[in-house]
Amino acid sequence: MQKEVRYRYASERIDNRVFFIPFAYYFQVRLGTVQKLLSWLLLYVVPTSFYMFLQSGLLFSFTFSGLFNFAINDLLVLLLVFNMYELGYIHNDTYSTLHELTPALRLYPENLVFFYRNAKKIFSLRIVYSVIAALLLMLLNGFAWGVLRVVVATTTMSLIFLWYNYWRGKWNVLLYLFLVFSRYLPFVLLYPVSYRYIFLLFMVYPFVAWLERFSMPRHRFNFMKVFIPEEKSKTLFRLAYYLVCIIVLHLSYICLELPQLELLPFDMLALYRAWLWLYLQHHSVKNYLQG
Secondary structure (H helix, E strand, O other): OOOOOEEOOOOOOOOHHHHOOOOHHHHHHHHOOHHHHHHHHHHHHHHHHHHHHHHHOOOOOOOHHHHHHHHHHHHHHHHHHHHHHHHHHHHHHHOHHHHOOOOEEOOOHHHHHHHHHHHHHHHHHHHHHHHHHHHHHHHHHOOOHHHHHHHHHHHHHHHHHHHHHHOOOHHHHHHHHHHHHHOOHHHHOOOOOOHHHHHHHHHHOHHHHHHHHOOOHHHOOHHHOOOOOOHHHHHHHHHHHHHHHHHHHHHHHHHHOOOHHHHHHHHHHHHHHHHHHHHOOOOOOOOOOOO
16 A cells, blocks of 8 residues: 655754754754744743742742752753653654554655664663763752652653554554653652642643644544634634633632642643734744644
């Protein structure tokens, strides 16, 4: 059977060095624009850092040395987690596409040739990066349960991504929720665990990303056609999601007498989605809605 190739090049040129540099691969191969990078920071880095900060206890016992240690911890967890998540992207874009009937090609032929020649070196170096980050976390925090939780969660995330890459087809959407959430969860495991922050991290992006996954153009589930009948409908759907979230969560927090500050990432994303919806009424954004 002949393959139906879908071209998803995010950048006009992809430097082979991105295979070795943490975050560079994601930016050049998956994002491609500064606007999408800023969106990623708002959707991923801000919420994870915010809830990790709240969980650290620095809000009520602030010191500059404590803030410095937190910043280092946050950066190390980010490197440990997202470097391994990028490795999942690399595996998907190079090996998984070989077995798909309708592969999405994100790498140019010269990039693929370079990768297959240097695959062992690329995977080995990427793993070394995350091992170093884990060791530095241990040096900074001691051999604490929090560090162990982060390492176990990151390892589990990598295994989920590997499973996801081999489970191709319509129903791998069921695994997608765990895959996306697995890259958020480690950030709230280093310090004493708060299940409220885990829930908020789950709702701030992984859950809505999972709902959207039911509306992928090739496998649009019937029940999602009501909410997302076509790709451009996602902009309004995302805005509606965050508006519902801030209304329900703020009312719940008022009734339960919980601090409204904890909902700041939802407020920020609601404003962002409202601004983006208005902006797109008269403008277009490169690579927008291109997964």
